[in-house]
Amino acid sequence: MVPRLVLRSPVWLFRWQVACTRGASVQQRTWAGASRTPGPDSTLACTGGPSTSLGTPEVMLTCERYSVKRLPFSVVSEQDLAAFERIVPGRVVTDPAELEAANVDWLRTVRGCSQVLLRPRTAEEVSHILRYCHGRNLAVNPQGGNTGMVGGSVPVFDEIILSTALMNQVIGFHSVSGCILEELSRYVEDRDFIMPLDLGAKGSCHIGGNVATNAGGLRFLRYGSLRGTVLGLEVVLADGTVLDCLTSLRKDNTGYDLKQLFIGSEGTLGVITAVSILCPPRPRAVNVAFLGGSGVRLRSGLTRSLLAPSCVCLRPCALAGCPGFPEVLQTFSTCKGMLGEILSAYEFMDAECMQLVGHHLRLTSPVQESPFYVLIETSGSGVAHDAEKLSSFLERVLGCGLVTDGTVATDHSKVKMLWALRERISEALSRDGYVYKYDISLPVERLYDLVTELRTRLGPQAKHVVGYGHLGDGNLHLNVTAEAFSSSLLGALEPYVYEWTAGQRGSISAEHGLGFKKRGVLGYSKPPEALNLMQQLKALLDPKGILNPYKTLPAQS
């Protein structure tokens, strides 16, 4: 009597791989071909230009670049390898070439020297591994897609890499071939749902890493945090205990919500081995747009007929140029008021971002050159209604000069093309040189001030200082590129950026987490009482400190 899919859903259970990272592009594997031992002239700089960007510059060992001391964990012995072979037969990787990709982050800025990578398939295997490591005092680095931004997903020294790449079964549904976010998205979309998150790194990041790092991304504005959409988790604790909180209920107020401890803890409190996540219904299927295969440029004076009810498909998006940041903000206010509940993304990027994706990736902007660009996406259930709302909105903002030029994409491939301009900025930056990355939450009115202040402060020391990000969430991605890593540039950036952010009561890590690189600056966003309680939680859940050591929390003196 009752359509099963709708009623059984929107809850899906995924068994997959844990990670503590996110944020890469599908280029990752291509880039990970450097030899294992850095040569003496290792510079760490990507030399820029598309033609040379796929070269394999050496990456310095993390322990050589950063001031960090190995903790007194045991060293993996032949006996340990034999024990692992008994737990996960045929899935103990010690081949240096295979280990290379797992020891270096995709940004090519940090490098561990792990000698062994394990590939468990089940929570029971993870439990056996951790019980063993706990007993032997061996440190463990959980790893999913290795797409993190802050060095959280690769070892700092010789930690055992616990890869979850083979934990990719969908529980209770037909099997799927992997739990890469993009594959999961396709899987649920085939069943008329969507994943509640979407990231630039979707081609390689893992859902487990997304949860372990509380990833934000492109749909946050509409579907909110993973803290609300993750319904249940299965987690293996440091001593091997399997904690089954894998409910798929929408509501459950029975005791403390333990799963929240592990969401966003970056693999330092437990290894997430299964996730149950709430998937919103897929926006309604539609007819092909009258606007045809290409984006249609809109200018002031656009009439409503251009976007008549019958002519726009669902999840259309628009790219528009704004003459200044105040106009970006006013366009956002107008947008929230006029698009309301169908608004699903409001992203911005500055002119330098557009130049970089053009230069390094040969992507071309379909709108006139502007100081700022905004990308707006809607998703709703009423094709005609959504089109009418978007049309009225665009008329308004073009009419009053908030936007000087714009394009709407309704065809799937054009929608992808517009999104690529925004999603591939990170990749373009990596090709520009060494990248200093900051991911900051700020009051939205002050979001861009830091970018302009830094340009003045750094002058010619920096190649580019760019700002882009999830404006709708108050989240700025501030990136500075240089030919190579330089301590003096770093000194000009830090602690200046953190102090500026703290002065605004902002967050020094909006969505990227702390990982290895930012753990020392947690104090800019959290008071000593909070740090103290975090250390107590770590000590309670992982008393020997074997889980992802040197990450998230500051080193204890």
Place this chain on the structure above:
Amino acid sequence: MVPRLVLRSPVWLFRWQVACTRGASVQQRTWAGASRTPGPDSTLACTGGPSTSLGTPEVMLTCERYSVKRLPFSVVSEQDLAAFERIVPGRVVTDPAELEAANVDWLRTVRGCSQVLLRPRTAEEVSHILRYCHGRNLAVNPQGGNTGMVGGSVPVFDEIILSTALMNQVIGFHSVSGCILEELSRYVEDRDFIMPLDLGAKGSCHIGGNVATNAGGLRFLRYGSLRGTVLGLEVVLADGTVLDCLTSLRKDNTGYDLKQLFIGSEGTLGVITAVSILCPPRPRAVNVAFLGGSGVRLRSGLTRSLLAPSCVCLRPCALAGCPGFPEVLQTFSTCKGMLGEILSAYEFMDAECMQLVGHHLRLTSPVQESPFYVLIETSGSGVAHDAEKLSSFLERVLGCGLVTDGTVATDHSKVKMLWALRERISEALSRDGYVYKYDISLPVERLYDLVTELRTRLGPQAKHVVGYGHLGDGNLHLNVTAEAFSSSLLGALEPYVYEWTAGQRGSISAEHGLGFKKRGVLGYSKPPEALNLMQQLKALLDPKGILNPYKTLPAQS
């Protein structure tokens, strides 16, 4: 340049009172007039009928009805009272008449015997009080609106009642006169936002209690859990430490999300003293409906013109009668598909509920008698679009017989009238006699099966067995009334209800929490490993166990 209200918001900071409760009606104070010491013939039954329901039957002491032993906390001395008087001068309540209302829950089922109630105004005062109690080993019961369903908000023995009723300032805005949820709602609505939650108890529950118990309520379907909408908390820990996590940022991934520990922990891990919460924009203001001052009855054959775009205001709601539970489910599927993102509530109630609100509260149903009723609310940004969607939906469900009769309310007072039918069920039940209350999450297909099975099982032992609740969230409120409390009826209900629920992998407390009454049955929804970790967290945060003892976690043997 930028409209401040829109950009500064949607984040609001509230300083208010903590609590660990929710779910009452504004009748609470009227009912709380019983004398302090239960007489020998205390029966605990409300004798039913409106004419007698405001009488003051005695409520037995919790420690007499339930098997519970006082833990070895200190007893409040004259010296303690003098110390409290120094901390909160003039706000130390020891008058028995004033203590009465705070010692008994609004359902009149549990009673403590606290001799003192404190009314701090600031987090600093809360901190001083807790530091003192921690040193003296005095137990503390945080209390907000005292509107809980599971005995979590009143003392079990002589715990000090820490009332947060005077902590009601809105931070950074003009002062408001209280932090009752309903008052906050009015406050933010005046500023064009709404609170992301709404409860039947809104007239007396406190926002602090809502957060401390992770309240669900009527807008959960649309705006999700408080775990997603609460942005920051200030909490005073058991030893008096003030933990400032009162950020108002949408995104903040700096370390473990400590505030999640306190959301839903029912006052057992810390006392929440301030909340920052994300408020969605208020659905657009509108013109008065053509449908006039009264709800308009809809029958099969309704034409679209009845709900023409210009004639319906925002947040219209509809009440409809369904011939059976399968039709309730199919109507829900249809509703989700056709109303999509504007659907903000889908509630159901059975015929017995309607009879009870009619009998005890003299509320009359505007639709024909039916086995089931559903109440549907929409809220969106496009007046005409929303009306058109609702109209198409109603045409569809009436046309195919899923719904046999319905009414739409668009006028504010009629909307309130329809909501009262649903929101006041709990009050009607209390007037019907002693109420056995269960609040269960289940797979939606099986949601009503437990109600029909119980009717058969209990036979004439029960006065009424009713089912209603938040169908859209898979949340059933199952209530059984009897003339008086009876151990044999309790024996027929428990553990049967819990075992049945566990058999479906449901939750034995969807939104009411565990409080005092359900703490012993946590194990039906959580495995031993989870219980163990919860106990460890309690021991870490409150090593002396002084915060809301005898609540949430099972007694330790």
